[in-house]
Every structure is written in C-alpha cells, then in structure tokens.
Amino acid sequence: MKYISTRGSAPELEFEDVLLAGLASDGGLYVPKELPHYSLEEIRSWRELPYSSLAFKIIQPFVGGAIDDETLQAMLDETYAGFGHKAVAPLAQLDHNEYVLELFQGPTLAFKDFALQLLGRLLDHVLTKRNERAVIIGATSGDTGSAAIEGCKHSKHIDIFIMHPHNRVSEVQRKQMTTILEDNVSNLAVEGNFDDCQGMLKACFANQDFLRGERRLVAVNSINWARIMAQIVYYFYASLNLGGPDRSMAFSVPTGNFGDIFAGYLAKKMGLPINQLIVATNQNDILHRVMSQNKYEKHPLAHTLSPSMDIVVSSNFERLLFDVYDRNGATLADLMSKLNSETVELEAERMAKVRELFDSHAVNDDVTCATIADVYQETGYLLDPHTAIGVKAARECRRDSMIPMITLGTAHPVKFADAVEKAGLSTPELPHHLQDLFEREERYEVMPNELKALQDFVASKVF
Structure with a gap:
C-alpha cells in the first residue's frame, strides 16, 4: 500500500517508511492512497473472531507485505494478551441502546494502549530489520x-x-511515566502547556540537525499513521458485538487531537455502517466551534479536569480536511497555513458534507462532574471525566434512539x-499491577519551554 501526504508535495511512501517518518517532509500527515473496502458479508463473517484476529483482518492491508502475516499476527496476539480483560475492549451497558466501550483495559489504563x-x-x-537506532520525541x-x-x-x-x-x-498520569527507570527513557516536564510541547515536537521534525544525521527521529503522537490504523479496529469490534454490520451504530468520542474519531470515520469509509460520529470535547472546544459554527479560531488554553483534551490545535483534523477538499494537497496546504494564523470559515458546501456524519458538543467541568455523579447514581458505573464528556455529548446530540x-471509554477513573472527588464520589483503588505506584521512585527533568534546551538535552543523551 502507498501513502501520500495531505499537503501533496512529499514523496509517496510505503508502510515501513511511513511508520518511521511520522510527519511528511512537506509538513503534512500521511494517509493511505486508497482505503480497503469490505462488503457487509465479509464484515459479518468476522463476528466470532477474537480481538487480535479481527485486528489482523483490519491492519494487514495497511501493512502491505512489509511484515509477513505470521509475524504480524504474533505481534497482535502478544499486544492484546497483555490487556486486563479477556474481551480486550468490553462493552458496558448504561441504558437501553446506550453503551461504554471500555478502552482502558491495557497496561496504562487508557485507550492509547491499543495503538x-x-x-x-x-x-x-x-529497526531490527534495518539495523538502525531511532530517537522518539513525544508530547x-x-x-x-x-x-x-x-x-x-x-x-x-x-x-x-x-x-x-x-x-x-x-498525579497518576505523571507517575505512570516518571517511575519507568530504564536507561533509554527520559521524561521531561516542560514549563508550558501541551501545545508548547507539541510545537517543539513539530519544530524538531522540521529541523533535525541536532541529531547530526546519525539518528532517525520517529513520532509516537497521533500524527503517526500506525496509531490511527490500530484504532480503526475497535469500531469494528464494538459494532460486531452489538449486531453489526446488519444494524448501524453511533459513536461518541472524547477527543482533543481528532485522531480517535478520525479512525471511526475511516471505519465507515471501509464499509462499517456508522450513522453518526459525535465530537465530544471540553472547554478547549475548537473542534466543537468548527462543527457547530464553522469557525476555526484558536482560543487560549483552559486547564480542565479532563487534561488529555486540553489541546488548542487538533492536528489530525487535517486528515479529515484532506478528504473534504477532495484530496487536493495544494489547496489543503494553503488552507493549513491560514488556520495557523487567522480565523477561517470553511466553504459552506464543504461544511455541509462534514455535518452529514459529524455532530459535536462541548462540556465544562461542572457538567462533567454532574455527569459522573448522575451516571453513578443511575447505574453504579464510574466514569472518568473524558468518558463523562462523551456520555453527556451522546445524550445531547443523539439523532436516533433506535440505533x-x-x-468510547478512553481512560480509567482512577487516573x-x-x-x-469533585463529583462527590470516592476514587477507586489502583489495579493490582499499579498498587505500589505512589511508592515508586520517580525520575524526570524540569525543562524550560525552549526548543534549544530540549534539543541539547536529547543530544547529550544519545551521543
């Protein structure tokens, strides 16, 4: 399979190179040149597959022979055997036709584990095959x-x-990172916000001179295509467990960077019947403002009780816009340059196309806590704040109660x-494998919000 950049001027790459490249050389994001498409009959035939076998069916075409089938299946088996529930992504029912897909059964208790x-x-x-060593910088x-x-x-x-x-x-999020003491791991606490970290990350990819041409720089953020690819699987899995593909589904997705919900969009394009995708976000509501008002405008970052969505610039939205603008890289490159510096409205017919599938809703901290409390009182089920935003958005935006x-339950509430506690409830205990988390030794560096400080630190560690 070939991959192309959303901005149209980077070379086409195959899977291995896209995996290692992250950001395209023209500043765009890689997407498949063509998507596989499955008939309802073929999707129906997957109903009895365990998660790792279904993942193979979805992922194998994207890998395109770069990894032999036996090795790929073994990787998938090993990956999902490490999850804490035999179903890997179990469904919890809140009400008639209302569910939470528990994507927090992995080792770090968040949906990011799937990818x-x-x-x-x-x-x-x-990297073993190529006998190379790489540097990962993540935000x-x-x-x-x-x-x-x-x-x-x-x-x-x-x-x-x-x-x-x-x-x-x-505190749990920090300690899950900073108590990993392997020599190849460095945690950097930047004196800034997430967008500052993401800005420095993009600057490192734009100019890699600090690595002296001796190391490859690899992305693990959701700009890396392999992350999106892996997330497509659980949309199919959830649907198949609730009668799909013979009935359509609707999904509400807590999202800041748009990667998780873009995977759902791709699942629909690949043949999975999806009636509605809801962008659920917090006070950092740039995606909601685009969807509801057709206004792309950056606002100052607000710090909320749902910090994983405290993001001003949603990087993966570019991948959707690429399709909306008929996959015209030059047009999109021009649009993206404007999005970074001014308030932009999309053409009305383009926005109408987006709204055929997407709705959105923004939820503040008070409503988030009220939702956590309400759902617990109704069902005894405890939501984390991100999932609570998703549930509230689902209830506000739902188009058809028959579907x-x-x-998407994106994180465990213990985090x-x-x-x-602000919802008036008690925090659950840490799972068994993290029981001693607060006693573990931490190691991290506090760093100024300066690109040179970051690059000098990385260079000092790898050379």
Whole structure:
C-alpha cells in the first residue's frame, strides 16, 4: 500500500517508511492512497473472531507485505494478551441502546494502549530489520506518554523522550511515566502547556540537525499513521458485538487531537455502517466551534479536569480536511497555513458534507462532574471525566434512539481522582499491577519551554 501526504508535495511512501517518518517532509500527515473496502458479508463473517484476529483482518492491508502475516499476527496476539480483560475492549451497558466501550483495559489504563503497545513492537521489528537506532520525541497531555513508554521501554533500538506540561497532568498520569527507570527513557516536564510541547515536537521534525544525521527521529503522537490504523479496529469490534454490520451504530468520542474519531470515520469509509460520529470535547472546544459554527479560531488554553483534551490545535483534523477538499494537497496546504494564523470559515458546501456524519458538543467541568455523579447514581458505573464528556455529548446530540449509541471509554477513573472527588464520589483503588505506584521512585527533568534546551538535552543523551 502507498501513502501520500495531505499537503501533496512529499514523496509517496510505503508502510515501513511511513511508520518511521511520522510527519511528511512537506509538513503534512500521511494517509493511505486508497482505503480497503469490505462488503457487509465479509464484515459479518468476522463476528466470532477474537480481538487480535479481527485486528489482523483490519491492519494487514495497511501493512502491505512489509511484515509477513505470521509475524504480524504474533505481534497482535502478544499486544492484546497483555490487556486486563479477556474481551480486550468490553462493552458496558448504561441504558437501553446506550453503551461504554471500555478502552482502558491495557497496561496504562487508557485507550492509547491499543495503538502504542503495538507501535512499540512494529518499530522494534522494522529497526531490527534495518539495523538502525531511532530517537522518539513525544508530547503528551496525559496518556500518550505512559503508553508510549510502556510500549518502547524494552527496545534496544530506541531512545525515548516524552515531554509533558509541568504540573498540568494528573498525579497518576505523571507517575505512570516518571517511575519507568530504564536507561533509554527520559521524561521531561516542560514549563508550558501541551501545545508548547507539541510545537517543539513539530519544530524538531522540521529541523533535525541536532541529531547530526546519525539518528532517525520517529513520532509516537497521533500524527503517526500506525496509531490511527490500530484504532480503526475497535469500531469494528464494538459494532460486531452489538449486531453489526446488519444494524448501524453511533459513536461518541472524547477527543482533543481528532485522531480517535478520525479512525471511526475511516471505519465507515471501509464499509462499517456508522450513522453518526459525535465530537465530544471540553472547554478547549475548537473542534466543537468548527462543527457547530464553522469557525476555526484558536482560543487560549483552559486547564480542565479532563487534561488529555486540553489541546488548542487538533492536528489530525487535517486528515479529515484532506478528504473534504477532495484530496487536493495544494489547496489543503494553503488552507493549513491560514488556520495557523487567522480565523477561517470553511466553504459552506464543504461544511455541509462534514455535518452529514459529524455532530459535536462541548462540556465544562461542572457538567462533567454532574455527569459522573448522575451516571453513578443511575447505574453504579464510574466514569472518568473524558468518558463523562462523551456520555453527556451522546445524550445531547443523539439523532436516533433506535440505533445503539457507543461512547468510547478512553481512560480509567482512577487516573483522575480530582474529577471523581469533585463529583462527590470516592476514587477507586489502583489495579493490582499499579498498587505500589505512589511508592515508586520517580525520575524526570524540569525543562524550560525552549526548543534549544530540549534539543541539547536529547543530544547529550544519545551521543
């Protein structure tokens, strides 16, 4: 399979090179040149498959022979065997035709595990094959960092550096990252916000001179195509467990960077009947403002009880816009340059096309806590703040009560004690494998919000 850049002027690449490239050389994001498409009959035939076997069916065409089938299936089996529930992504029912897809059963208790535990294995396989060593620099608003570190900490071919905004992630999120003491892992607490971290990450990819041409720089953020690819699977899995593809589904997705919900969009394009995709977001509501008002305008970052969505610029929205603008890279490159510097309205007919599938809703902290409390009182089920935003958005935006509504449960509530306690409830205990988390030794560097400081630190560690 070939991959092309959303901005049209980078070379086409195959899977291995896209895996290692992250951002395209023209500043765009890689997407498949063509998507596989499945008939309802073929999707129906997958109903009895366990998660890792279904993942093989979805992922194999994207890998395009870069990894032989037997090795790929073994990687998938190993990845999802490490999850804490035999179903891997179980469904919890809140009401008639209302469900939460529990995507927090992985080792770091967040949906990022579905992609990042696999990504670490994919990178190790390709780098071993090429006899190369790579540098990973990542930026996290909370959950990406711990999942990436968990996936890559044992690799002999990777040095990983994860930036998080200093004092702006939850204590559990921080400790899941900073208590990993392997020599190839560095945690950097940046004196800024997530967008500052993401800005420095993009600057590193734009100019890699600090690596002196001796190391490859690899992305683990959701700009890396392999992350999107892995997330497509659980849309199929949820649907098949609720009568799909013979009935359509609706999904509500807590999202800041648009990657998780873009995977749902791709699932629909690949043949899965999806009636509605709901963008659920917090006070950092740039996606909601685009969807509801057709106004793309950056506002100052607000710090909320749902920190994984405290993002001003949603990087993966570019991948959707590429399709909306008929996959015209030059047009999109011009549009993206405007989005970074001014308020932009999309053409009316383009926006109408987006709204055929997408709705959106923004939820503040008070409503988030009220939703956590209400759902617990109704069902005894405890939501984390991100999933609570998804449930509230689902209830506000639902188009058809006859169609199952599935909210993606993106994190375990134990990671967000502040929100749970402000909802008037007790934080649950940490799962068994994390029982001693608060006693573990931490190691991290507090770093100024300066690109040169970051690059000098990385260079000092790898050379």
